[in-house]
Amino acid sequence: MSQPLRVGVAGLGTVGMSVVRILARQENALAARCGRPVRVTAVSSRDRSRDRGIDLRRYAWFDDPVELARSGEVDCVVELIGGDEGPARATVEAALASGKHVVTANKALLARHGLGLARAAEEAGVALAFEASSAGGIPIVKALREALAGNAVSRLYGILNGTCNYILSRMELEGLSFQDCLKDAQRLGYAEADPTFDVEGFDTAHKLAILTSLAFGTEIDAEAIHVEGISSITPLDLRMADELGFRIKLLGVAERTKTGIEQRVHPTMVPKSSAIAQVMGVTNAVTIDADAVRELTLIGPGAGGDPTASAVVADIADVASAPPRAPFGRPVDRLEKPQRAPMQRHEGGYYIRLTVHDRPGVAAGVATRMAQAEISLESILQKRAASSAAKDPHGRSGAPVPLVLITYAAAEATVRETLDRIAADGLVSEPPQVIRIERE
Amino acid sequence: MSQPLRVGVAGLGTVGMSVVRILARQENALAARCGRPVRVTAVSSRDRSRDRGIDLRRYAWFDDPVELARSGEVDCVVELIGGDEGPARATVEAALASGKHVVTANKALLARHGLGLARAAEEAGVALAFEASSAGGIPIVKALREALAGNAVSRLYGILNGTCNYILSRMELEGLSFQDCLKDAQRLGYAEADPTFDVEGFDTAHKLAILTSLAFGTEIDAEAIHVEGISSITPLDLRMADELGFRIKLLGVAERTKTGIEQRVHPTMVPKSSAIAQVMGVTNAVTIDADAVRELTLIGPGAGGDPTASAVVADIADVASAPPRAPFGRPVDRLEKPQRAPMQRHEGGYYIRLTVHDRPGVAAGVATRMAQAEISLESILQKRAASSAAKDPHGRSGAPVPLVLITYAAAEATVRETLDRIAADGLVSEPPQVIRIERE
Structure with missing residues (x-):
């Protein structure tokens, strides 16, 4: 059997610990699938003393994730630190610079620096994989990059933020106000103490920027996205929508129009009969319109430790099984510069x-x-x-x-x-x- | 740029012609994605004189698909002839024996001979890819084989036959009898003159056999499937289902139970609120329950020339991009012998x-x-x-x-x-x- 793939996990929050557990639990199945063992050899986090329910002493410990990224004991760095700058960016850049594969769930980092990181990965001949960055456990990156290779995509739209969908679902079903639902979401852990990033659409925009690039073969262009959140939606709007045969969802939409690629995030009326309208609670969904496949919809959990780890492990398995693919489906130099369609049009x-x-x-x-x-x-x-x-x-x-x-x-x-x-x-x-x- | 991948298409029906058209239309995008050109070089069909709307003279013509499979001008044979024996089987076997990659949409062939063909492909070090064999344009094979690599699947269920779902949808919406809907489906080309294969569940069973193997890492075991069709369903059953909060769908279900792997195809009551219940008409859908991702549902066209060709082209792009993976996700010798769960249990x-x-x-x-x-x-x-x-x-x-x-x-x-x-x-x-x- 071939050499094991040695995995270093930087960031031991819910997702990181779930990745460690899954790689242990699925050790035999992954070895069979990948043709080689896949093993965690190193981990990194800020706080070594915290009890995480697993004995981590068998793995090399790094206080500094950048040290882990440069370690000779690691072939593949899993970055689960988060944030578009600071240690996350430093870790990914250090890993790529030392010729290591990178798997990340970091949408903000990719939306902002994805192109440069993809170029660095290509030059190093390593993978930069990010299935977990968009729509959690839904394999939308693989679908766009591989499964739809024969298609010209005309539109992609999706529910990409579980917090917003949870709030809108409860507002609709219980007639509650946005503020009341937000408070409940915070109490249940579905929303952050500062919810701006989710409810004002920025999280959806980061994910959309990544998916747009994959769908249209264009360079990431997060600045072009028109972003509106859901805080202005009232119970009256939801009642009116219901009477008129619609539901209101926060959608990220990317569309090829006559004037260029339109990218927008906003509350949206969708017909009640549509597949996407059925998606309630924290679940995510993405629909792709394309010339050959017509319409494809993927529905699944958009967040949570295990579902996100499922996507991370799929990326790790790809790294272990096959030579790296171009991160955005084609080499960076063959990505088109996106023609921005202005929202006024x-x-x-x-x-x-x-x-x-x-x-x-x-x-x-x-x-x-x-x-x-x-x-x-x-x-x-x-x-x-x-x-x-x-x-x-x-x-x-x-x-x-x-x-x-x-x-x-x-x-x-x-x-x-x-x-x-x-x-x-x-x-x-x-x-x-x-x-x-x-x-x- | 690397050597082109030379594709031979055996079978020029609706799907075959769509594959030829897509490979021409997406020539540049595919070259960018795969890092090498992908070109049709040879075709085969029974009737050379038929007008198919495309000038096929640029491709080498073979009256005998087995000759195409052995041709030195072809690296990847696309088998779209159909049938579990005869020329389809001979073509696939000849291709594998001469060290050529095979892409096929042939569910009957795989359900019956999949294990032996996978072994032959592994021994030859070539791909045997069959995304199009199950659920048409839905990338369910890739999802199970790659995207869920970190998951233990507990259950998979799906609407895998568009004809049956069309008939059940119309019976429900219009209160018509099975026979009336079947006649309409035949008139519209959604059902064959002899509909037995579709309406009695055998087509669903072939697809389920393939998906079960991928989901559970087991050898294909088509004979173990309990099969019932939809011809006994009456408008009264659909009305009763509606009153009780259900819809009736023909499902293929594979489930890991205490007694083993249960595989069954039968008309099924599903809660109206479930994602699968929303799927009407010829559309297909598959839901996977697994330990990490929880629940993932894929919805899309289960048949038709372009959607099926979309899946075929995805497989061709994989062949062009990367070394072959084990056809059923792991080497044949590492597939488990399935423990059959008897239907009585x-x-x-x-x-x-x-x-x-x-x-x-x-x-x-x-x-x-x-x-x-x-x-x-x-x-x-x-x-x-x-x-x-x-x-x-x-x-x-x-x-x-x-x-x-x-x-x-x-x-x-x-x-x-x-x-x-x-x-x-x-x-x-x-x-x-x-x-x-x-x-x-």
């Missing part, structure tokens, strides 16, 4: 919830402005105030009431200009809520 | 539809027999005849009416014996309908 359907004064002519005024801009409306839904306020002979109170419009495909810039005009007309009492619609 | 929930005489004491008699066998009932649903037949003072007509039972987990043998007793008691007027329940 986005075309799609829109859900627009206006808060209007409940008085004669308001709906007509709004509809007229839409017609002048040649925005076609699929439906209008007006909810009368149920309050006890005084009403005119037509049942109107003058109080603020929601007026919901669903548009057919329209250009983002046109929609925004028209909403500015409607505001200038004095028809609305609050800024509008605008949620893009994504259809299968 | 199956344990699960059951939907049982009895046709009983509408008279006093029948439901009690049935419930008593169930209780004596220690089969616990989750629900009982009795539908009174709506007919105008004469009724006794309790509204009973004595006419045959359905009595539906949903059981908690029970053993197959116990359920069958109990139903025999109920029949012997004279309580039923027709043989019972029994549909197993599969929960997430």
Whole structure:
């Protein structure tokens, strides 16, 4: 049998410890699969004294992950430290510079430095593998890089952040506010103390940047992503969505349009009948539209120690089994420079919830402005105030009431200009809520 | 750049022609991905004169696919002839014997001869790749063989036959009979003139045999599969399923049980809320339960020229990019002999539809027999005849009416014996309908 692959694990949090456990548990099966033993030989973490439930004394210990990355006892460095700079970056760079394979779950590092790291890996002739960086246990990197090799992808969209999907699912099912659900998510450990990174869409954007590169064969372009989070979504929006046959999901969407590659992260109305609409709670899902396969959807756990470790171990098994592939599916020099499609040129359907004064002519005024801009409306839904306020002979109170419009495909810039005009007309009492619609 | 991979396509039906077109269309992208050009150099079919819409004169033509398989102009033979014997088998064997890589979509050949062919491929040091053999465009082979390398799979279940799912979907949505839907499916080209192979579950069984081997690291054991088709399913069963919160799908299920590996193909009640229940029409889906990843579901087109060709081209790209992997994920000698779990030992929930005489004491008699066998009932649903037949003072007509039972987990043998007793008691007027329940 061939030489063992010696694995060094840098970062012994939930995922790191799960990787150590899985490699021990699956030792025989992995040796059979890979044609050689796969063994942890070294580990690194900040705190050596912490009880992690496993005797780590059989592995070489490094206080400094960069030392582990340079160690002669390691062939493959697993970076699970996190963060786009600091020790994570130093560890990955040191590993590549000393000719070691790298497996990482670090989306932020890849979104920011992926291209340079891929080039370093290619030059060193080693692997840079990152299945665990996007959508946790879902093998989306392998699907895009290998399984869809014969396809031209036209669109990729997915639920890539379990925290947001958990919050939106509970808001929908229990009619709760965003703040209440966020607090519960924090209490249950589904959301961080500072939730900004998740709920404002930045985590989804990092993952999307990686998947876009793989899907379209383009250089990573994280700065091009239009990012909106879910904190503005109200229970009213979720009820309206339900009435209109939609659910609201935070999606990352990458699409090849006439103007270039469009990358966007925002709350999205998806038809209730779509596969992605069925995905509730912390589960993730990705759908790929491509010319040969048509439509492929992968659904699975997007986070958690064991599911993420499942992806890490798959990468380690690939490293042990086969010569390295180009990290982004093709050599860095053959990745295209992405043509950015500006968000103002986005075309799609829109859900627009206006808060209007409940008085004669308001709906007509709004509809007229839409017609002048040649925005076609699929439906209008007006909810009368149920309050006890005084009403005119037509049942109107003058109080603020929601007026919901669903548009057919329209250009983002046109929609925004028209909403500015409607505001200038004095028809609305609050800024509008605008949620893009994504259809299968 | 390295030497081109020279591809010979044997079988120029819908899939074969799509492979030829995709390899031409994606020539540059594939060269970038694989680090070498991938080119069709030879083709084979029975009828050279047929117009296939592409000029095939640039490729070497072989009337005999075995000649193509032996040709010095080919490195990788794509077998798309079909059938578990005859020219398909001869072509694959000739290719492996002459040291050529083989890519095939032939599930019947693999289910029957997969082990021997894998051994031949290993001995020759070439690839035997078959992503297209199971679930069409869904990359389930790659997922099981590579992406889940760190997992112990406990269960795999899927909708693996589009024809059956199309028929069941239409029966459910339109209340039509099996025969009416089958005729429509035949008219639309979703079902063969002789539909036995699809509707009686044999096609699903071939695919399941392959997936079971990959999931559990066991030798293919197609003969062990318990197979039932969908021709006995009635609109009444679909209505009852709906009322009880289920849908009926033809599933292939492979499960590691206490008694061994259970492999079964049968109509199955799945909870409406499950991901697999959402899959309608000709679409396929596979769910894998495993210790690390928990639950992973892949949904996509299970048939059709382009989707199947997508899987074939992925295999070709793997052949062009990397040294061959063991066809079933580990060397043939390291595959386990499967311990067969007999169907009589199956344990699960059951939907049982009895046709009983509408008279006093029948439901009690049935419930008593169930209780004596220690089969616990989750629900009982009795539908009174709506007919105008004469009724006794309790509204009973004595006419045959359905009595539906949903059981908690029970053993197959116990359920069958109990139903025999109920029949012997004279309580039923027709043989019972029994549909197993599969929960997430």
